[in-house]
Amino acid sequence: MFAAGATSVSAATSDVQKVIDETYVQPDYVLGYSLSSDQQSQTLSLLGYDSSKDTSVKTLTTSAYAKIMNVADDSSLQLYSSVKIQKLGSKETLTVDIVTPENITKVTEDMYRNAAVTLGIEHAKITVASPIAVTGESALAGIYYSLEKNGAMVSDESKELAQEELSTLSTINEANDGKDGYDANKLNVALTDIKSAVADKGDSLTKSDARKIVEETLDNYGLKSSMTDSQITLIVNFAINLSKSSIIDSSSFKSTLNDLKDSIVSKASSSFKGINVNFNADKALTASKGFFAKIWQAIVDFFNGIASSFSTK
Incomplete structure (x- = not known):
């Protein structure tokens, strides 16, 4: 030896x-x-x-x-x-x-x-x-x-995260290999977007934020319908664990992810025809929150209007 x-x-x-x-x-x-x-x-x-x-x-x-x-x-x-x-x-x-x-x-x-x-x-x-x-x-x-x-x-944290990520990706890929609508290249690119969005949110990421980021990203790459809820939850859990890691604080973390993403998209360009590869999961999350905030404000205004109609003049 x-x-x-x-x-x-x-x-x-x-x-x-x-x-x-x-x-x-x-x-x-x-x-x-x-x-x-x-x-x-x-x-x-x-x-x-x-x-x-x-x-x-x-x-x-x-x-x-x-x-x-x-x-x-x-x-x-x-x-x-x-x-x-x-x-x-x-x-x-x-x-x-x-x-x-x-x-x-x-x-x-x-x-x-x-x-x-x-x-x-x-x-x-x-x-x-x-x-x-x-x-x-x-x-x-x-x-x-x-x-x-x-x-x-x-760090043990980094080892566990990398191992969790590798296990999550390989398990999902093995289970979905050959399934209509599934593509391993798209999943790898989707994960780079998810990790970038998690880095933007940092440790303020909530579980609902993580799920929204994951689901919006998978949907953008046409993967959501081919994956089970339990598989999506595996990615959500990884995202939450990543948000607590110091690795996302590195100034080069997102640029390295972008390089990886560009490399995969370039190598497997046919897989990404008609797909928005400039998708930003963090912006999608912000936009969705703005949308729901507007709905909530409309509801508040509606009931405030009813209340005021009954008020003494």
């Missing part, structure tokens, strides 16, 4: 992107613990490992996975999906490349990208591979592990 990895080379910081920019001189590889020696070599080759210059290879053990994911350490855990993280220039966008799409059965590239933004990653290249068919969900733990070993303080 490869060693579990080097310790932090810099003072720990909560600025995840700063750690990537300053520490990832070489790409960092994190292999799943369950890989055999032959599978390790195969996976490294799939991830583009260059033995002449790449030296940073870590193994995500079951105990490390349990600690990261806040679950019981179980030696029967099967960890196969593996990742490579490498830095990019500040003007480049966050990218994810699944080089074995046939073996990552539940998570798409854009789902990983959405979750990575929630972790605080702004620009980096993440490559995912597995030599056998797996869901791919444990690869996210490999990203946490790499970041923490290189000096990033990834």
